Amino acid sequence: MKKLLKILLAIVAVLILVMLIMGKAYHYEKSIVINAPVEKVYSHLNSTKSFNEWNPWMKLDPNLKLTYSGNPGEVGDKYCWDGNDDVGSGCHEITALVPNQKQSTKMMFYKPFESDAISNITLTPEGNGTKVTWDMDCELDYPMNLMKLFMDGQMDKSYGRGLNDLKKLSEN
Numbered sequence: 001m002k003k004l005l006k007i008l009l010a011i012v013a014v015l016i017l018v019m020l021i022m023g024k025a026y027h028y029e030k031s032i033v034i035n036a037p038v039e040k041v042y043s044h045l046n047s048t049k050s051f052n053e054w055n056p057w058m059k060l061d062p063n064l065k066l067t068y069s070g071n072p073g074e075v076g077d078k079y080c081w082d083g084n085d086d087v088g089s090g091c092h093e094i095t096a097l098v099p100n101q102k103q104s105t106k107m108m109f110y111k112p113f114e115s116d117a118i119s120n121i122t123l124t125p126e127g128n129g130t131k132v133t134w135d136m137d138c139e140l141d142y143p144m145n146l147m148k149l150f151m152d153g154q155m156d157k158s159y160g161r162g163l164n165d166l167k168k169l170s171e172n
């Protein structure tokens with residue numbers, strides 16, 4: 001019994017150490033080159049409605065409830081969602097727009113757990129096309145920061161799906 005207790009204590013100690021070493025900050029980014037001019041790509045992300053045309057999470061709940069507010073294509077343009085367990089609920093608001101260069105947003109998640117994140121979509125001319133870099137930064141409280149071990153794989157799928165859909169829209 002003492003040996004089992006020592007093993008359990010060692011596992012708990014390792015988990016605590018991993019949590020502390022990993023820290024709370026999480027950053028993810030993914031890029032793609034789209035064979036379309038910057039202006040055309042920007043037209044698909046300069047408002048929350050245009051963003052939601054290729055937003056990968058919109059497809060996870062066919063009965064997703066959306067509420068838009070603010071002025072489309074301006075800072076403060078916002079949507080809130082309420083959906084199934086796959087998408088939860090929250091709000092997504094444009095915090096900065098630099099025409100044909102960048103969109104910055106703040107995401108506030110309410111369900112399945114409360115969290116905030118910031119995200120940027122940056123456009124860079126590349127030859128006859130546009131390099132699109134989509135990033136996200138957030139902080140995950142302890143012990144939720146252990147999710148970072150698994151988040152890159154899921155983020156890669158979601159961001160990859162979204163960027164590929166943006167590519168299809170922009171190249172048509």
